[in-house]
Amino acid sequence: MTTSSSLALRISDLHCSYAGVDILTGLDLELGKNEILCLLGPSGCGKTTTLKLIAGLLPPTQGSIEINGEVVDNAELNLAPEKRKVGIIFQDYALFPHLTVTDNVLFSQYKQSKVKQKETLDYVLKLVNLTEFADRYPHQLSGGQQQRVAIARALASSPELLLLDEPFSNIDSQVRHHLIEEMRDLLKSHNMSAIFVTHSKEEAFAFADRLAVFHQGKIEQLGTPSELYNQPATRFVADFLGKVNYLDAVVLDAHSVQTALGVISSKKALTVAVGEQKLLAIRPQQLQLQVVKQGIATISQQQFLGMTTHCTICLTDTALADGCLELSVSMQQPMQVGDMVNVTVVEHDLVLFERE
Numbered sequence: 001m002t003t004s005s006s007l008a009l010r011i012s013d014l015h016c017s018y019a020g021v022d023i024l025t026g027l028d029l030e031l032g033k034n035e036i037l038c039l040l041g042p043s044g045c046g047k048t049t050t051l052k053l054i055a056g057l058l059p060p061t062q063g064s065i066e067i068n069g070e071v072v073d074n075a076e077l078n079l080a081p082e083k084r085k086v087g088i089i090f091q092d093y094a095l096f097p098h099l100t101v102t103d104n105v106l107f108s109q110y111k112q113s114k115v116k117q118k119e120t121l122d123y124v125l126k127l128v129n130l131t132e133f134a135d136r137y138p139h140q141l142s143g144g145q146q147q148r149v150a151i152a153r154a155l156a157s158s159p160e161l162l163l164l165d166e167p168f169s170n171i172d173s174q175v176r177h178h179l180i181e182e183m184r185d186l187l188k189s190h191n192m193s194a195i196f197v198t199h200s201k202e203e204a205f206a207f208a209d210r211l212a213v214f215h216q217g218k219i220e221q222l223g224t225p226s227e228l229y230n231q232p233a234t235r236f237v238a239d240f241l242g243k244v245n246y247l248d249a250v251v252l253d254a255h256s257v258q259t260a261l262g263v264i265s266s267k268k269a270l271t272v273a274v275g276e277q278k279l280l281a282i283r284p285q286q287l288q289l290q291v292v293k294q295g296i297a298t299i300s301q302q303q304f305l306g307m308t309t310h311c312t313i314c315l316t317d318t319a320l321a322d323g324c325l326e327l328s329v330s331m332q333q334p335m336q337v338g339d340m341v342n343v344t345v346v347e348h349d350l351v352l353f354e355r356e
């Protein structure tokens with residue numbers, strides 16, 4: 001187990017319910033210092049509830065929370081939000097419309113001396129690149145700039161942990177990519193720990209060091225974006241993080257399986273007994289097509305997406321009612337609908353699930 005001193009957050013056996021309905025049922029989670037973790041999952045699975053519990057805005061029904069080695073919640077203690085050294089950034093920025101950028105940023109700093117307030121203001125506005133906007137009101141700023149004011153306000157209290165609830169969802173998609181990059185650099189260069197909530201896997205991949213995929217009040221899998229995308233532990237995680245093709249597979253030996261696409265090899269040894277019947281998960285970009293006159297499949301649909309082309313191929317499979325096994329393929333170059341193709345699988349570590 002990791003020692004508390006190396007952790008920004010430790011959540012143990014956390015439970016929470018609203019009016020008798022269980023939302024979290026034994027959540028365990030650890031966040032390293034200087035780490036950015038994303039809580040990802042379908043709507044209503046308990047992501048925002050988890051942030052509120054960490055912030056102290058909601059009491060847990062059971063379990064404990066430690067922030068930087070200090071217990072803030074357990075059976076005897078429920079530390080007030082303002083004593084937790086946590087900064088929160090909400091989806092709607094929650095800026096006061098009648099206050100300037102300066103007054104919004106210094107809103108919680110009224111106990112500090114004027115000199116200290118000025119120092120803090122200069123420091124955080126410089127960090128988020130808003131020094132020249134100090135006298136503006138929120139309605140005189142773009143969405144991205146308002147979000148940066150919310151970040152500056154959260155940073156003004158020198159939090160030990162930042163909590164971000166859908167911080168990019170109201171930002172125009174053109175600006176979002178840039179803001180995610182900027183924000184990640186800011187957190188990393190100031191050794192800050194952060195947990196953020198999103199619906200968007202693209203944001204999660206771009207912003208987080210590790211992802212926790214939630215399902216029904218529990219973490220289904222925790223790991224780096226590429227671990228979860230390439231080696232999902234369950235079909236729920238595989239499907240949640242992107243399109244997947246599923247093929248019936250029979251294990252032939254430690255490195256290969258038999259499928260409707262022929263024998264497919266795994267880079268990494270399989271940990272499944274020879275002869276077992278499994279379901280092989282393959283991402284669209286792990287399939288490659290070659291146009292040939294007597295191919296095993298036909299291109300039935302195609303969608304040009306700019307950087308890639310997405311197509312559906314139909315593989316003859318007499319075991320299926322319509323005689324066609326549809327597979328999704330992501331390609332660099334478009335082909336022709338109706339072309340016959342052969343299909344090869346890019347060598348990778350195969351992912352096998354139980355058949356249902």
Ligand SMILES: Nc1ncnc2c1ncn2[C@@H]1O[C@H](COP(=O)(O)OP(=O)(O)OP(=O)(O)O)[C@@H](O)[C@H]1O
Nearest residue numbers: 018019023041042043044045046047048049050199
């Ligand atoms: N104050 C409340 N009273 C009753 N039920 C609530 C309350 N707040 C949230 N819930 C319910 O708890 C569940 C978890 O809500 P939560 O906001 O944590 O989900 P979420 O994963 O953040 O969802 P979303 O992605 O849609 O924001 C949902 O079913 C929600 O309806």
